[in-house]
Amino acid sequence: MKLEILTKNENQEIQNSIISKIRDLINYKNLEPGDKLPSERMLSEKFEVSRSNVREAIQKLEFYGILKSKPQSGTFIADIGQVAMNGMIEDILRLEEPDFKSLVETRILLELKTVRLAAQRRTKEDLNRMQYALEAYSDKVLKGEDAVQEDLLFHLAIAKASGNSTMDTFMLIITPEIITNFEKYHVCDKDQAFKGIQEHKDIYDAIKAQDPQLAKEKMKVHFKVLYQYCYNI
Numbered sequence: 001m002k003l004e005i006l007t008k009n010e011n012q013e014i015q016n017s018i019i020s021k022i023r024d025l026i027n028y029k030n031l032e033p034g035d036k037l038p039s040e041r042m043l044s045e046k047f048e049v050s051r052s053n054v055r056e057a058i059q060k061l062e063f064y065g066i067l068k069s070k071p072q073s074g075t076f077i078a079d080i081g082q083v084a085m086n087g088m089i090e091d092i093l094r095l096e097e098p099d100f101k102s103l104v105e106t107r108i109l110l111e112l113k114t115v116r117l118a119a120q121r122r123t124k125e126d127l128n129r130m131q132y133a134l135e136a137y138s139d140k141v142l143k144g145e146d147a148v149q150e151d152l153l154f155h156l157a158i159a160k161a162s163g164n165s166t167m168d169t170f171m172l173i174i175t176p177e178i179i180t181n182f183e184k185y186h187v188c189d190k191d192q193a194f195k196g197i198q199e200h201k202d203i204y205d206a207i208k209a210q211d212p213q214l215a216k217e218k219m220k221v222h223f224k225v226l227y228q229y230c231y232n233i
Contacts, residue, residue, distance in 0.1 A: 011053075011056075014049060014053050015053065015056055015057045017047075017049075018043075018047055018054060018057035019057050019060065019061060019089060019092060019093060020089075020093065021046075021047050022037070022043070022057065022058075023085075023089045025037075025038075026077060026082075026085070027082065027086070031077055032077065033077050033078060033079040033080060033081075034076060034079070035076065035077050036073075036074050036075065036076050036077075037067070037074065037075045037076065039074065040054045040055055040058070040075075058075055060092070061089075061092075062075075064088060064092055065078055065080070066085055066088060066089065103174055103177055103178055104178075104226060106170075106174060107174060107178060108223050108226075110159070110167055110170055110171060111158065111159070111171075111219055111223070112219055112220065113162075113167065114158055114159045114162040114164065114167050114168075114171070115158055115162075115203065115206075115207065115215045115216055115218075115219045116212040116213075116215060116216050117161075117162035117163060117164055117167075117212075118158045118159075118161035118162045118163075118207050118215065119206060119207045119209075119211055119212040119214075119215040120210065120212055121161065121162060121163040122161040122207050122208070122210070123161070126157065126160065126161035127161075127204075127207070127208055129157040129160065129161070130154060130157040130158065130161065130204050130207070131204070132157075133153040133154035133157050134154055134200050134201065134204055136150040136153065137150035137151055137153070137154055137196070137197065137200060138197045141193045141196065141197055142197075147193060147196075148179055149179060151196065151200075152175050152178065152179060154200055155171070156168075156171055156172065156175065158203070158207070159171040159172075161207065192225055196222070199218065199221060199222040200222070202218040202221070202222075203218045203222060206218050
């Protein structure tokens with residue numbers, strides 16, 4: 001059996017095609033909120049695509065609240081009117097892959113808020129998680145090794161400490177793309193990585209002291225170079 005390797009764009013086209021066909025199926029069958037969709041197997045056979053492709057499309061529609069999956073029961077249409085649902089799906093189909101600049105802007109906006117919340121809500125467990133990530137980052141930088149993933153691990157720990165599950169989820173969603181772009185554009189040079197050790201420590205100390213305003217100011221300092229870099233690429 002030949003293994004077909006799809007590019008990112010090809011996979012996106014397949015997903016969009018399946019989403020369009022699911023929309024057409026819902027409209028053609030006059031399915032209403034709460035009605036059950038055919039199984040993944042049946043949809044894959046009907047659309048002549050793999051079950052994994054169908055699963056990815058369904059997960060995307062679940063993420064946007066159009067479908068709901070129930071363990072051992074199946075996938076159901078959410079409580080959304082047909083006109084609204086069709087409009088939402090059209091918007092989803094128009095979505096483009098975020099560029100590096102938009103990812104950075106989103107990350108900065110999110111983190112200036114999450115760091116304030118983290119300073120207000122952090123627990124001892126949150127501080128331990130941040131301390132672990134900070135030490136892992138410092139260790140790699142001092143050895144002259146790439147520490148992009150450890151850097152983002154520290155920031156993810158802050159998002160978790162915010163106590164806001166939605167912001168935490170957004171950070172988890174955009175982090176893989178950020179890592180890819182950091183490595184692609186070689187964002188952090190050695191000098192900046194060394195400065196990052198102290199900047200991380202300053203952010204950590206402000207969160208530990210439960211000083212939201214100071215935490216926000218220290219995060220702004222940390223993002224200054226990244227923000228400038230973003231607008232020079």
